[in-house]
Amino acid sequence: MVVLGIDIGGAQIKAGMVDDQGAIIASRTIATPPDLDSFVPSLHDAVRWLLEATALPAGVGIGCKGIINPDSTQVEALTGSLHYLEGLRLSELLGLPRDVPVFADNDARVALAGEMVWGAAQRLDNVLMLILGMGVGGAAVVNGQILRGHTGVAGHLGHLTVEPEGAVCVCGNRGCLETVFSARAIEGEAWAAVHRGCASTLTRLFREQPQLATCRTVFQAASEGDDLAAAIISKATRRLGAALAGLLHIFDPELVILGGQVADAGADLLIPLQEEVWSRSRGLLGRDVPLVEQQVADKSGIVGAAGLVMAPRS
Ligand SMILES: [Zn+2]
DSSP states (O other), rough: OOOEEEESSEEEEEEEETTTTEEEEEEEEEESSSSHHHHHHHHHHHHHHHHHSSSSOEEEEEESSSETTTTTTTTOOOOSEEEEEETGGGGGGGGOOOSEEEEEEEEHHHHHHHHOOOOTTTOOOSSSEEEEEESEEEEEEETEOOOOOOSSSOOOGGGOOOOOOBBOOOTSOOBBBBHHHHHHHHHHHHHHHTTTTTHHHHHHHHHHHHGGGSHHHHHHHHHOOOOOHHHHHHHHHHOOOOOOOOHHHHHHOOOEESSSSGGTTTHHHHHHHHHHHHHHHHHHHHHOOOOOEEOOOOOOOOOHHHHHHHHOOO
C-alpha cells in the first residue's frame, strides 16, 4: 500500500508516495506557484507523475500552513504568499478520483501525526509536540486524538503568552513563546548584541560572514564557551522551560517531542531544558516527563502528511 503525502509551503510544494513503513518511494518538489491559475496545473502535474511512477494511493494526507478544517480540507485562514488558497478545499485541487480519501491539517499537527504512526508517539495517548523552527509550531494528542478545539486553533503552543508586555507577535498578541524562543528570536537577540558592539566571537563572525548569523552558530558559540552566546541561549532556554512546565501542568502528557531546526542542537538544548522543565514541574506532576527529539527523520513534511492518513481519528 502507498499513500500520498503533500507538504504545501510558502516556497516549495513537496509531494511523495510513502509506503506503510514510512519510507518515501518517489517524490517531486516544485516551487510554490504565485497564483491559483498556476497552482492547480502544477499540482496536477506533480500528482500525475507520482501516480505513473508508483500506483493509485490508498489515501492522501496534506500538510499546509494556516488554519485547515480537517473534516472538509478547506483552508479557513492562510496569510502570506499562499493566501489564494483561502476558502478552497484542498481535496478538490488534486485531480484524483473522488473515492480516494483526502485528509489535511496544519504542518505541526501533520508532524505529530507522523510521530503517532512511525515515531516517538506510537501507542501513546497524551503527547505534546513543539516544532522549534523560525517560529514555534505546536500540536497535542489528548486521550488518543489530535486536539483541534472549537474552531481548529487548539494546539498553537508557540502562541502561549510568556511576556505580557513583550514583542508584538505575528498573531497580533504580545510576548508569545515564539517571540522569545525560536530561531528568529535567538538570531534577533544575537544581532542586537552584535550591533551594540558586545565582546563576543559572534560580533566578528556575524559582521564578516553574515551567512553564518544563524541560531545554530549561537548554540555552537555557547558550547565553545562564548559568554554572550551562552547568556542568550540560557535566557531563551529558561523561558522555554518555564512555558513548557506550564504546558505539562495543563496537559499532563506522557512525552514531549521536540522537532524543528533549533532542536537539531541536540543535547546542547535538551539537557539544560530538561533540568529547567523538571525542576519546575516535578512538584505537581510527581515525575520527570521525558523530552525527546523527533524520530521521523524526514524533514520534507511528506512522511508526516502521509501519517495523517493512518493516524487514529474520532
Ligand atoms: Zn503569537
